Amino acid sequence: MVLGKRSDYGDAKYAGVQVPFSEDIPxxxxxxxxxxxxxxxxxxxRDTWLPPAPAVPENGALPSPLKQGDCLYINSSQWANQVVGAVSGWIQPDAADPVVRQRSVAALKAQLGWAAHLGLQAxxxxxxxxxxxxxxxxGVLNQALQGLTHMALWLTVPLIIPAPAPAPAPAPAGGADNGAADGAGAAVSAVAGAGGLDGWExxxxxxxQCDHHNLLGAALQVGPVLPSAASLKRWGGEPVKALLLPTxxxxxxxxxxxxxxxxxxxxxxxxxxxGVQVVITGEACHAIPPPAAAAAAGPGAKQLTPAPAAAAAVGPGGEPLGFTVTDPGESHPLRPYWEYLCFLFRRLEVVAEQERQEASYRDYLQVPLQPLQDNLESQTYETFEKDTQKYTLYEEAVFRALKDRQAAEAAAAGPRDPLDPAHATDARGPAAASTSGRPVVLMxxxxxxxxxxxxxMRAAARAGARLRVYAxxxxxxxxxxxxxxxxxxxxTEAVTLVSADMRHWEAPxxxxxxxxxxxxxxxxxxxxxxxxxxxxRFLAPGGISIPQSYTSFLAPVTTHKLHHDVKAYKDLEHFETPYVVRLHRHYLLAPTQPLFTFVHPNTDAPIDNSRYGSLVFPRDPADGAAVLHGFAGYFECVLYKGVLLSIHPPTHSDNMFSWFPIFFPLREPVYVxxxxxxxxxxxRCCASHKVWxxxxxSAPVAGPIHNVNGRSYWVGL
Amino acid sequence: MVLGKRSDYGDAKYAGVQVPFSEDIPxxxxxxxxxxxxxxxxxxxRDTWLPPAPAVPENGALPSPLKQGDCLYINSSQWANQVVGAVSGWIQPDAADPVVRQRSVAALKAQLGWAAHLGLQAxxxxxxxxxxxxxxxxGVLNQALQGLTHMALWLTVPLIIPAPAPAPAPAPAGGADNGAADGAGAAVSAVAGAGGLDGWExxxxxxxQCDHHNLLGAALQVGPVLPSAASLKRWGGEPVKALLLPTxxxxxxxxxxxxxxxxxxxxxxxxxxxGVQVVITGEACHAIPPPAAAAAAGPGAKQLTPAPAAAAAVGPGGEPLGFTVTDPGESHPLRPYWEYLCFLFRRLEVVAEQERQEASYRDYLQVPLQPLQDNLESQTYETFEKDTQKYTLYEEAVFRALKDRQAAEAAAAGPRDPLDPAHATDARGPAAASTSGRPVVLMxxxxxxxxxxxxxMRAAARAGARLRVYAxxxxxxxxxxxxxxxxxxxxTEAVTLVSADMRHWEAPxxxxxxxxxxxxxxxxxxxxxxxxxxxxRFLAPGGISIPQSYTSFLAPVTTHKLHHDVKAYKDLEHFETPYVVRLHRHYLLAPTQPLFTFVHPNTDAPIDNSRYGSLVFPRDPADGAAVLHGFAGYFECVLYKGVLLSIHPPTHSDNMFSWFPIFFPLREPVYVxxxxxxxxxxxRCCASHKVWxxxxxSAPVAGPIHNVNGRSYWVGL
Structure with missing residues (x-):
């Protein structure tokens, strides 16, 4: 039963549980x-299973390493989606003892082969x-990954790896024995605190080593002590598939x-x-009070009803969870843990309508529009026109510009005699562009x-200004x-429609x-x-450009999903293209920094719109190491004086959805x-017919310059 | 309202209608x-619209060729899916008059640009x-196609083009004037009968000329006279998007x-x-009897009820169509044509469950399995095990083989004395393998x-035979x-399980x-x-192989969809790979012919499984020209004597779904x-580790040999 109905969290609504070996898995x-x-x-x-010792085929036959009764058995694919296989914990393909090593490799291959044969999801x-x-x-995982088409491998990763222990036991043991580490060569990390190792490393x-294969993900093992919140954020850009949460x-x-x-x-x-799933591990270790005690806990406390009647489930504070439970599950000792997950899941704030609409765009690569080179379709205009917040900001900018003009003109004209006929007739005088004189020409x-x-037009009505508009x-x-x-x-009178390219039109x-x-x-x-x-060219001296200026911002980013999607194209061109993306599962390795600024009107002579920027992003050592997949880009724009339009996270305009961030990929992920x-x-390079x-x-290592001469991506002039 | 509920016919359930120019299209x-x-x-x-004459831009501005009121207008994308645009019929980009030609090209470009801007489906x-x-x-269409992402172009194609007429009128006319053709160079075809031209050409x-672009499809114009059924079949493999059906x-x-x-x-x-949609064209031209007359036609005849009550719709024979109609549509003169389409659509035979399951595989390329080189997943076995018909045929083959053995052994033993102890004890004698003696060894x-x-085991039980089985x-x-x-x-006693490759196992x-x-x-x-x-090697002398023999069959095929899908990979490799496909929209240019046969056991010395075959497929001139995209392959197999297992269309085993046909593509479509x-x-080529x-x-033109040395596709040994 799902934890909650919301769909925008993907698979997170499905919770799992670790179970012992079972001969009857359905x-x-x-x-x-x-x-x-x-x-x-x-x-x-089974815990007792070991792979057969290496043998010479007898008459050409070699027994299967797995036997009926020894292994998880699924006869029908209908169960495959509800079972995640667990590989034996004793396996140590890097053990010093060659016998342990050989057996570990044989066991790992046999178990992965069996799981893939059964068609398990992971x-x-x-x-x-x-x-x-x-x-x-x-090495063994990497080979196995090459043969997989859909089954995922979830590598268990403790968030904090306990302090190095003595060398591991040489022989495989029957149970799970995953905590030990010889630690040599693995530096004790600031992330994990004294004596611990950073699981991320x-x-x-x-x-x-598995070349960032997309079927390899992390199952994070959560202990009672957590690393710092800042270091945990690194996982936001990683392919975390599950949280293993012990009771x-x-x-x-x-x-x-x-x-x-x-x-x-x-x-x-x-x-x-x-969208990460939670798996409860371990035995129930909380003594649940008997029904009578719970009932005595007061109104709203947990109510247990006799089987088979249904009971309304409640959260830890006694609040209703919105579903009913029947006795068979209710009586299971792990049930309260599942109910607590429900409570947490349902407590999450309701997502804004806008974000829900954007959910399908999350981490989805889009090549930027080229509205200058291509003619947009009607539907594209229609979509962007729905961003009322953006046009409200534009209206406010025009309104303020009109007001400033009115004030300036009033000041220039000085106190005037309403009876002086000069003011009423001189349409070209300094006061003529005021509300009562020459209309403001807005293009x-x-x-x-x-x-x-x-x-x-709305702004003009508010400002009481007369406009002559050219569109x-x-x-x-x-x-x-x-x-x-x-x-x-x-x-039709107030607005003159001109079908022309603004770069070539001769304004009247x-x-x-x-x-x-x-x-x-x-x-x-x-x-x-x-x-x-x-x-x-056709802006009057002292005329106003809305927008007045804009600045781009950049930050280094971890985003496994996007890097994989770019890589899937199997060519250089796609690594040298920036993408428009609703970034979701990502992690900024450092705060953004400003890059390029443009001001309008541009009074430089000659005007040069090429730019070069070099940024250095320092990182706090306590945040740990991270992987870099590319850079996230944003912008801030001053429409007019105090009217800011921004998709830069620290200043993002509320409820504005016209722009997603931009993503500049790197050819290879880089360890930082x-x-x-x-x-x-x-x-930013400019040539006669294109800009790119x-x-x-340059750090932590120097890398190739991407998109040289705009060979893979450019914007046509 | 859809013509019927069935989903396996794709978009065919949506019917369209040709309408006059409308200023209010919603x-x-x-x-x-x-x-x-x-x-x-x-x-x-509008019919009266003409593109503006070529002009020099004035002050950098050039008016839009289309004006408000002149053109189909859609403000919101919600309507785009319900409107197919029609390009003006007077357009003749190949007119002899250069003025007509220039205007035609300008008009065509403007109209296609406008339709794409509106986001129309076609x-x-x-x-x-x-x-x-x-x-x-x-040429104009081909250029336009390069800029389209989803809008389709449906070229109107009369099934039969009327006999050549005098040269077309030099100036564009206001109405549709599509029938004339100068005919020079276009041969009168046998397909269309005397005086007509084959629309397919x-x-x-x-x-x-548009390089088989996937957004270019045919809208077939159906006249009162149809070409031969055999020639119509050619359209089965073509991208027909609509039938234009005049009243x-x-x-x-x-x-x-x-x-x-x-x-x-x-x-x-x-x-x-x-899955082809029908569009009704032209004015209603059938006088529908008034309600009273219809009511008088007898029980089950069309009943009209006063607005706004609903009426049960009936087919032309008076049978109910399973939906009700309300008056506004009912009173429309085109309504009876739509109802007749409903009747035809709903009359189609109910599709078999098996075919419904296969619907999602139709014309979908799959690379063949390599069960010898790869280990199949459990689900793959599970899917094939569901083909009960196949295993019933195998059971029958084993049963007949066992019966034949019993009969042969009984004959060899001759009439025997049931009291003779020799027969009961000599386990190696000629009669020993009978039901009472040595069990039959089946592997x-x-x-x-x-x-x-x-x-x-089922066959043995039916035959009363004792089996010793090796699996x-x-x-x-x-x-x-x-x-x-x-x-x-x-x-576990009757069957010995052997985990071995049959090519290397030493049977006991x-x-x-x-x-x-x-x-x-x-x-x-x-x-x-x-x-x-x-x-x-381990088959006894005189032993039986099930299957005994199998033969492959080949036929030339038109399949635009598959060829496009192969081409979409943009590499040679995919054109040199055979695919497993549930062929649906395809046309066999000629009946199949047998290609390669294999017999088991194979008594040749040495055994050579390489093969060479050369086939010539003649075609009836009356069927017309056609396009060739590759070859469809099938097989027939004799399991044992009369037990045939076949996916060859003329002999296909009933209700068997384990195999879809195979498709061998050609790099380029070929005109036949x-x-x-x-x-x-x-x-069929064989090397030490692969077969390909x-x-x-070789006809109608010689073409390159595909997959030389198995460079693109091979089956691993």
């Missing part, structure tokens, strides 16, 4: 299903026995029910939002289907929509205000600078050691 | 929606004005309602099954999870399933019967010959003129 799945859990993590073989792998020194383990070593991490509330400490609650909330350049015309649009199809709008609104009069919306996710990447440089800096260079970016890493 | 869509139609085909511009293009001579038309010329093609039944002649009914049924080679063991399987994971089966069935005794299921879609393509050659032959060579096919065309 029965086990059904029994834990009654208890609430949607899947089980079950050993692939298997949980034991943690590297000696973190930082497990190349043979990685163990994870990174294995997955780097021992729970404490008891005053009524005896298992609850989690605050830090653990926040951890679960963060991972739920990333919307790149008018699309007309939303900025609407915003400007300039190069897309002949969009112009037809403006024709419809002008007729419908009765604006100068503009007082030039309004445009040519910004891309990275500010200048849809060639706003080049277009406005062309249009400012704890406390290491990230250095990056970015060029080049980018390169 | 209202038009709603009005025809009430009448039943799901979409409208509407002119993109536009209907007028038929080539001069079929066989329209390179400029194709006109279609092929345009789409070949004039309908006749009236005795109650006055519009109905179609039998040939037209069959045409619609065939296209419905291929299942490639036992998988054991279905052939089950079939053999030989190389996949160690599959062996575990057999262990479970033997325990569950109590067969000779086999009387060797049973295997190693066939692929093309018979030998999963290396059944090589495996059985290896296993026949009417009456031209198709010649093909196929090689090479194939090449």
């Amino acid at each position: 029965k086990t799945v059904e029994s834990y299903g009654l208890c609430g859990f949607d899947f089980v993590v079950a050993p692939l073989v 298997v949980v792998l034991p943690p590297p026995h000696a973190p930082g020194r497990c190349p043979n383990y990685a 163990a994870w990174h070593q294995v997955r780097a 021992s991490a729970f404490t008891a509330n005053k009524r005896g029910y298992p609850v989690l400490p605050k830090g653990h609650q926040e951890l679960l909330a963060a991972f739920f939002k990333m 919307v350049v790149g008018a699309g289907r007309g939303p900025l015309v609407r915003a400007s 300039v649009e190069k897309n002949p199809n969009a112009v037809v929509h403006i024709q419809h709008m002008l007729r419908a609104e009765g604006w 009069e100068p503009a007082d205000i030039l309004v445009s919306e040519l910004l891309g996710s990275f500010g200048d990447n849809e060639l706003s600078p080049e277009c406005l440089d062309g249009a400012q 050691p704890a406390g290491g800096e990230v250095g990056v260079q970015v060029w 970016y080049e980018w390169a890493l | 209202k038009t869509v709603e009005s025809y929606g009430l009448c039943g139609f799901d979409f409208v085909v509407a002119p993109l511009v 536009v209907v293009l007028p038929p080539p004005h001069a079929p066989g001579r329209c390179p400029n038309y194709a 006109a279609w092929h010329q345009v789409r070949a 004039s093609a309908f006749t009236a039944n005795k109650r006055g309602y519009p109905v179609l002649p039998k040939g037209h009914q069959e045409l619609l049924a065939a296209f419905f099954k291929m 299942v080679v490639g036992a998988g999870r054991g279905p052939l063991v089950r079939a053999s 030989v399987e190389k996949n160690p994971n599959a062996v575990v399933h057999i262990q479970h089966m033997l325990r569950a069935e109590g067969w 005794e000779p086999a009387d019967i060797l049973v295997s299921e190693l066939l692929g879609s093309f018979g030998d393509n999963e290396l059944s010959p090589e495996c059985l050659d290896g296993a026949q 003129p009417a009456g031209g032959e198709v010649g093909v060579q196929v090689w 096919y090479e194939w090449a065309l």
